[in-house]
Every structure is written in structure tokens, then in C-alpha cells.
Amino acid sequence: MKKVLKLMLLTTVVFGIWSFTNVENDKGYKVGDVVADFKLQNIDGRTVSMSDFDDAKGFIITFTCNTCPYAVAYEDRIEALNKMYAEKGYPVIAIMPNNVKVKPGDSMEAMKERAMEKGFTFPYLMDEGQRVYPQFGATKTPHIYVVQKTKKGNVVKYIGAIDDNYQNAEEVKKKYVEDAVNALLNGKEVEVTETKAIGCTIKV
């Protein structure tokens, strides 16, 4: 009887927490979900979709921007990921999710400038109308989704941070995104599928 009571209490608590959860957090992709393709404008004026990449085995989709210090701290590491994994079949696709009226520093012009300065080799797309980031459920920059191309579509395999040290790339102990992509390339399951990191709220 006590057990049943305990179970009931637990259920109530879990349900309570669940129902209290911010609605935003319930939306968006979870690990295992199939990602809908997008068609967004790149800094070179062309549009980019995942379906454009015939040879890709998957993607490192990165919600990032010019104006968030955390995103800026990771710029070089995002570029390094693309250099390391694009030819292996996991290119980076960066998407800028902010409302540029709130953050003029994230305008298409500013994105072009930043990409030139930093020599980005990956597409840097504008989430025009801010429709794509809510589908993913991205809440902040930077926010990474590693997806794997399968027969049923692009499946989410990892959500979260690039690594465990935003302050210093040299002191990183866990490279979450690299570990995930390496596992997928080796035909293994991703061990750490979700991580949390501080970031800047996406500006609406």
C-alpha cells in the first residue's frame, strides 16, 4: 500500500513538474526526431537546404549569431568543425535565428562582414521570418543539432553544446559534438545525446 502511495505521489510530482514546464521547451525536436528540411538565404545570396548536399551523411546544424559573446567565443571552433567534418560527410550549416530589428548587429550585411573577417567556410543562413529555429526548439545561441541522414530522413542524434569549456578551447575536456559525429562516422551510437550550456536568448 505504501508503495502505491509513493508511486502516486511520484506521479503527481512528475506530472506537476511536467505541466509546469515552459510551453516553449515542449516544442521542438528531440533526439530521434526527423528534421524537416529548410530553405534559407545564405550570405552569398543563394538559398541553402539540406537536400542540396547529395554527398552528406548528416549535418552539424548550428544556431549562432554575431552578437552573442558565447557564440563569438565558439566561432573558431565552429569553423574548425566544418574543416574537420565537411569532407567526411558532416558539414556545418549555421543559422542566425535572431530578429535583426532587435539585433541590428545580426543583419545580413553584418553576417556577411563577420563571415568575411573570420573566413567562414560553411553556409551562414538567415532564419528569415524566424520560422526554422522554433521548429528545432532552439532557445539560444550557440545551440547545436547533429543530424544523421537516414532512409526516413535527417534524424536528430545530438542536441546541445559544442564542448564543455566556452572560455578556453585549450582546456576543453569533453568535445560533445566531435564525439557525436565520430560515433556516427564509425557506425556507433552517440553516447552523450544531450548537453546544456549557457547562451544568449534568441531575440524575437
Add this chain to the structure above:
Amino acid sequence: MMRYVLLLFVLIFACKQNTSQEDVKLETETVANVQDANQDINLKDIDLKVYNFNELEPLLNKTEDKIYVVNFWATWCAPCVKELPYFEALNENYKNKNVEVLLVSLDFPKQYDTKLKPFIAKHKLKSEIVVLNDVDANTWIPKVDKEWTGAIPATIIYNKNKRVFFEKSFTLEELELEVDKFIN
């Protein structure tokens, strides 16, 4: 210290009497020094408490008979800076209602002296401020709240019986409404 500042003022005054170009240059330098000296006084008064998460955690779980409002922010976070005056107002207006505000800064260590301290001085922040410096966010974010994705601003309101978490920006009215729920 006061005497030193006075001396500088006398020097400036002395320079002002003189019109030769060299002295004009000296004047600007001296004025700059005075400003620096003033700022130094303010900034030196600010003794930042820098914690890792283990050190911060007890402040998120106090058991006294009070209502605690904990806001995670940073000087580089525009929506945080926008709502900061509301937390300051709450700290001031709800003092007699047993409410305590704690501002947890997530500023970068290299900007403590260049950005955070000048910000605290400029805005004359009165609420208690601590700085959280703990890079392993994946470990500590879920300990703050399971639902927190890591975006800031984020706020906890709690007392010894109840706790609510918000990953959102507040207006003053919304903030007071949430705190009032704890009081009434």
C-alpha cells in the same frame, strides 16, 4: 586619499590659469587622472564574490523564513540588462516583505574589471551580487533547474517550501505578481 584628490584639483586650477599649449595638454592629462582616480575609488570598493557552482549552490537553497529571488544575468545580455532595474526595484520595495534579491552574474572572467565592476558602479546596484565562474555548465545547469536550457535571463523564486523557475524576461508587474504569489 581626499588630500590627494584635492591636490589634483589645485593642480588643475593652476593649469587653467596658464594658456600655453603645453600646459593645456597637461591639463587634460591631469583631468583624466582625476577621473581615473575617482573611478578607482568606486571600483576598488566593489569586492566581487566569485564562486564555482558548489559554492553558489547553498545560496539557491536557503532555509530561512524568506522569499529569495535569484536572477542569472550578464552585462553582455541585453534582455538581462533591460530587466535588471525591476529586480533592483523589487529588492528595494519588497525589503519589508521579507524578499531578498540575489543577482548571479555570468560575465566572463576577463571582463570582471573592464565591464562588470564599472557596470555595477555606474548603475549603483544595491542587490547582492555574486559571480558564477564555472565552465562545466552541462553539470550545473540541470542542478539550477531541470527545465533550464541555459539561455539567460533566467530567474528562480523560492522559499523553504516552494520553488519556481523562469527562463524568460520579466516586466516589473510580472515579477511582482510572481513574488506576490509567495506572499499571499
